[in-house]
Amino acid sequence: MYYDFFGLKEPPFSIAPDPRYLYMSDRHKEALAHLMYGVQGQGGFIVVTGEVGTGKTTVCRCFIENAPAHVDIALILNPRLSARELLSSVCDELEIDHAPDASIKAMVDAINQDLLKAHAAGRHKVLIIDEAQNLSADVLEQLRLLTNLETAEKKLLQIVLLGQPELQEVLALPELRQLNQRVTARYHLDAIGRDELPAYLQYRLGVAGLRVDIFTPGAVRRLFSVSNGVPRLINLIADRALLGAYAEGDHQVSAEHVRQAAREVSGGRPFQARRAARASVLRASSFVFLLLSLALAVLSTLMFFQPGNASRPDVPDTEAPVPLQGIVERAPEDNGPTGEPASVADTVGAEPGFDPQQHTLTLGSAFRALLAQWGEDNLPARLGVACEFVQSRGLACLERQGTRRSLEFLDRPAILTLRPDGGQPTYVVVSQLD
Numbered sequence: 001m002y003y004d005f006f007g008l009k010e011p012p013f014s015i016a017p018d019p020r021y022l023y024m025s026d027r028h029k030e031a032l033a034h035l036m037y038g039v040q041g042q043g044g045f046i047v048v049t050g051e052v053g054t055g056k057t058t059v060c061r062c063f064i065e066n067a068p069a070h071v072d073i074a075l076i077l078n079p080r081l082s083a084r085e086l087l088s089s090v091c092d093e094l095e096i097d098h099a100p101d102a103s104i105k106a107m108v109d110a111i112n113q114d115l116l117k118a119h120a121a122g123r124h125k126v127l128i129i130d131e132a133q134n135l136s137a138d139v140l141e142q143l144r145l146l147t148n149l150e151t152a153e154k155k156l157l158q159i160v161l162l163g164q165p166e167l168q169e170v171l172a173l174p175e176l177r178q179l180n181q182r183v184t185a186r187y188h189l190d191a192i193g194r195d196e197l198p199a200y201l202q203y204r205l206g207v208a209g210l211r212v213d214i215f216t217p218g219a220v221r222r223l224f225s226v227s228n229g230v231p232r233l234i235n236l237i238a239d240r241a242l243l244g245a246y247a248e249g250d251h252q253v254s255a256e257h258v259r260q261a262a263r264e265v266s267g268g269r270p271f272q273a274r275r276a277a278r279a280s281v282l283r284a285s286s287f288v289f290l291l292l293s294l295a296l297a298v299l300s301t302l303m304f305f306q307p308g309n310a311s312r313p314d315v316p317d318t319e320a321p322v323p324l325q326g327i328v329e330r331a332p333e334d335n336g337p338t339g340e341p342a343s344v345a346d347t348v349g350a351e352p353g354f355d356p357q358q359h360t361l362t363l364g365s366a367f368r369a370l371l372a373q374w375g376e377d378n379l380p381a382r383l384g385v386a387c388e389f390v391q392s393r394g395l396a397c398l399e400r401q402g403t404r405r406s407l408e409f410l411d412r413p414a415i416l417t418l419r420p421d422g423g424q425p426t427y428v429v430v431s432q433l434d
Contacts, residue, residue, distance in 0.1 A: 012208035043155020050189030053232025191229035
């Protein structure tokens with residue numbers, strides 16, 4: 001490859017989270033300091049967020065390599081787990097023996113005993129979960145219960161959550177307010193600044209064995225422009241630009257090399273900053289989002305769910321999170337319809353526009369439309385007993401105020417109540433989100 005051509009001993013812009021290549025910008029130093037703070041035994045949660053590719057995992061690897069000798073770390077890289085699976089993974093990482101079919105309570109008790117022994121031996125346990133924005137609500141609640149493990153002097157377990165900015169939105173949900181109050185430190189890891197990029201490039205080239213600048217000033221400016229300072233994109237484009245310069249026999253990387261590399265990495269489409277991409281998505285969103293532009297005083301929702309499957313469909317755990325000293329209770333059997341309704345978050349497509357005259361319904365019509373999402377076409381004559389009626393069908397009512405994020409998180413069809421200033425409430429049924 002191009003390594004010998006440029007005098008490199010290894011690829012300088014690999015996207016693997018190698019701590020040797022971690023350029024310690026001021027932002028990364030602060031993020032690492034927050035993680036090091038976590039080993040001081042304060043307990044609770046530490047939350048580190050950042051956009052995709054900003055170096056969260058690399059900072060985490062650096063922390064693991066530099067953690068004090070008395071610290072034992074459990075690292076969970078796949079958070080798409082049920083509460084039982086997560087506890088099993090924690091036991092595996094901390095080398096705690098447990099039966100393959102152990103209950104949640106049995107594993108919590110085993111973890112508690114292990115933490116007490118570690119505390120008596122002067123050791124400290126830290127649980128790190130990467131991509132934590134993918135954790136479901138019941139798993140987050142189980143994590144909160146783990147932080148109840150304590151002595152009279154200190155918490156026995158420190159939990160570090162690493163994730164994308166959506167993690168902060170998840171933690172802000174009303175049902176997770178107890179966990180959110182236990183966050184003792186937060187830090188958001190930003191992208192690399194324009195002035196830092198030359199030092200970043202030179203640092204990585206130096207680790208790979210090259211001590212001279214091979215990126216022209218124009219190449220550096222173009223690289224920042226096409227990457228928005230995101231380290232992962234910088235690495236991908238810089239690596240391809242080096243290959244392009246090598247193919248042309250050039251010992252310096254020019255702006256044209258970077259431009260062509262960016263086109264190849266992006267598949268011919270220009271990179272967009274996440275913020276701009278979000279704005280585009282919102283402009284093209286479904287009529288549900290357009291409702292929010294109507295200056296409504298209150299947005300409330302009513303939805304149905306199956307009591308035996310109250311968690312999101314991708315978390316099929318039959319045991320709910322349990323207190324540390326409690327009994328595992330199974331959810332009631334579902335005697336209702338066997339099929340799930342179409343997933344709100346997974347359905348693709350949207351109404352082309354929102355017409356209040358066309359899309360708003362009476363409450364009775366809205367109930368009927370919502371029930372139709374669950375395969376039911378009957379409704380009692382009196383709406384006051386509608387929630388009692390759906391209980392006989394194996395469903396239950398949930399009424400709350402919230403935002404679009406709440407709808408995405410709950411992932412169920414819902415009735416939205418619209419209350420314009422000075423007007424009578426009207427209703428719409430949400431069955432899909434873009």
